[in-house]
Amino acid sequence: MTAEVGLRERKKAATRAALAAAANRLAVEQGVEHVTVEAIAAAADVSPRTFHNYFSSREEAIVASIIDWAERLTDEIERRPADEPIWDSLLAVFQGSLDDSREAHARMMAQIEMVLAHPTVIANQLAALDTMRRRFAEAIAVRTGTDTGRDLYPHLIAGAAGLAFKTSVDLWASGPPERSLHELIADGFAQIRAGLPQPGR
Amino acid sequence: MTAEVGLRERKKAATRAALAAAANRLAVEQGVEHVTVEAIAAAADVSPRTFHNYFSSREEAIVASIIDWAERLTDEIERRPADEPIWDSLLAVFQGSLDDSREAHARMMAQIEMVLAHPTVIANQLAALDTMRRRFAEAIAVRTGTDTGRDLYPHLIAGAAGLAFKTSVDLWASGPPERSLHELIADGFAQIRAGLPQPGR
């Protein structure tokens, strides 16, 4: 699959990646309001007009890397042993996507702050996460023999996993982290698997 | 609570509501691309500049009614008996918000089609649903004695309920409805309460 990537395709992908990377980097480093299409295009060495051939808005470019991330994670889900419970696969893949190094954390925090400070970016991030969720649902449907056009199940699983992940990240980033992100995610997954019982005590 | 609504406040609210209603109506009736700020402002009898005192984008106005809906549902949750299990409260409130009449269904479908056809509107709808989720989490935290700044629980409950709801609506709207929306939502809630077990078909 994804065979036959000619030079042409590769160049297009490279241009797109360069634009996305430039947009994201500029947004984090200089603040979203200072990121004009002109600046992004200049950083990626193309004309402003070309930018709009790849992305339909500044915000879309800023959050585009989320889609790549979704792609990678979906691939990983598909590569998990077929007899592994889907829930275990998801937890493993999500946790595996986290980098515990200090710099990774710093980068993550900067990223989150940048997004949270700008409603238009939040909206686009949610949209990107939503297409990610849809891909997940497809992969899960294949794995569990369900049908995304008929069953709630694959959508609920994908959504619940995404919910546990996003909720954990948000809580983790919102204050002095009392617990590690790994712990929070495991906890979130556990609560959902238990049917979200009324909290003891 | 929400006491002391002077004339001023009421007029502001009315203007906002008029703008939101006009934006949404025009979007559904004439297609999003034909809805200019000028047209919305004209329909609400204010100047285009005033529109931007209330909403920071066209899309925000189009989906603004979701926020009102969130407000109403949150109030209803708070009014449920304090000893009712939170999950029962949520199911009751969500199902109670549905209108089963034929016209309501038609309106809902038109609305959904309008949104799905326009990525920028999708993004803003998701953002609106996200602020709705946050309000829910607050109300749930109060009801269950948890802390939104410390516990995953209220966020997970609010998110899971929203997920069951949105997933049901999306599935219901995506094809010939084999099951009623009420049924789908009840099913979604039940699956989540059961911890989303692998489907034994």
Add this chain to the structure above:
DNA sequence: CAGCAGTTTTGCGGAGTCTGCAATTTTTCG
């Protein structure tokens, strides 16, 4: 390797969004 067909890049023009600012009008309240 010349040439061609398909694709991508680019510039330009134009409609529209969105914001800051300052003037004007409206509302509230003593």
Add this chain to the structure above:
DNA sequence: CGAAAAATTGCAGACTCCGCAAAACTGCTG
């Protein structure tokens, strides 16, 4: 009423986004 506070409006300006058509580039074929 008369001042203070708040909301509306017009205007100017920067920027976004898209359609269109010309120019540049790529991969292939004879």
